Amino acid sequence: MPKIEKPDCINKNCWLAKTLNHSPYSRCQYCELKFQQCLFLHYQIISLILITFFLALFFVVEGKISELVIICIFTLVIVYGYFLNKSTDKIIKANFAQREAKLALEKLTEKLEERVDEQTKDIGEKNKYLQELLNMKTDFLRVVNHQLNTPLAVMKGYFSMMEEGSYPPDKARPAIKGGLERISSTVSDFWDAYELEGERMKMEPKKTDIAEIVNALIAEKQNLQLARERKLKIEVQKPEFEIPLAWCDCKKTAHVISNLLDNAVYYTRQGSVTVFYELIGKNYLKVNIKDTGSGVSDQDKKKLFQKFSRGKNATDLRPDGSGLGLFIAKKIIEGNGGEMVCVSAGANKGSTFSFTLPIYKNQKSTSEGEKPATREEKIVIFGKPSRQK
């Protein structure tokens, strides 16, 4: 029999144990039966009745009760009682062990079910992740095929024509140069994405005049051929407050703003592109780039900042996009202690891309200066209802 722990409690079902306030026999600690169902009680009552009956019978038949008869009757009762007592002990303890084992088994089954559920959930999540990776790989191959093959095919065409002598080299040179630049830019984007994903890209924050960068870029984008063709109004809204200096990597932030402005120009057929500023508390400057372009659908919003992801409208308006620009921009902003979001009412309803940057407050370097905002702080920044314009 397995070794069982003494439960050391009173059987609440047993009237006798409850009345005595302790277990009358040691086995009663393992018992859950009612007093009336107790095998030993049945034995006691029947024994008493039988002893009385036989003694009375002998007295009636024989006219007296001999000592021998009494000794015989009691010897039988005591011997049977002794073995019954032992058997009852074993039966009750075995029942208890069985109950305990059943409970343990039930508990184990419950735990096992929980574990299976957990594992199933885990496998589901991993499967989802793998599916995402697979999609990313497909997107990557699509981009590589398009971004690298297209200019290569164009260059190959020009070279063939030059070899045949049907096209003058002087005329072909700019097209070939353009193709090489496109390949170089794509490879550079890939490299940036690789570095930013593993947080290998080092940010070199310093005092940065965002307004100056924006103004310079606005002038540059106004001269873009596409902007001129579409007669886009590209402007900066002057805020009521003095635009503070930001603490960020100047070159990379300029790259981000340029990228966002390029996107705004590419995806806006008509209307305007406006840059405006906000102050988020005392610590953050928010830069918003608003356009009246193709907007972002709810479905596209989910994967807007993912690598190689491109919206449905995006492919129509800019077929040569790599799908890495926003991913790189978001990573750079996050690397500078800010956060980037996109707000759009839906497809063809325009969009506003906003990002925050920490305001310069005598920071010395990333390691010595103020620590970058944590994820929670960043969420609060964009969650604030009242914003100081």
Added chain:
Amino acid sequence: MQQCQIHDDSLKFSRAAYGILVLIAVLIHNQWLVLAASLLMAFGIFSLKLNIPYQFHALVIKKFQKEKLAPIQKESAELNFVSGMTAGLLLVGFLLIYFGKFVDFAWIYILIVDLLIFLACFVGFCVATLMYVFFKKIFKI
């Protein structure tokens, strides 16, 4: 009700000792032995410490035992009642013999009480305990 820890094997030993003493008394028809057993039991009414066979087993014999059983819990009042009841029943038997009334019946009666003591000792079936429980229930103690 006040509870106390007792050694079950010592209690069984004391019951066996009383049972044997009374059985000898019945076999040799010596009423003084019955009185002696009754008086020894009567001491147990006041305290378990005065139960001589119990103390002998608990203090002496148990020392030589290899396997020591854990004490069990009992109500002091129950133990006192059982001692008092048994002592009282034996005393009645003794008085009947002493005064020469129903002497044959008295010896049979003492034999029955003695066998009930053995029943409690070997089987754990104590009629006095059952009576105590019923009294407790009836008088709602």
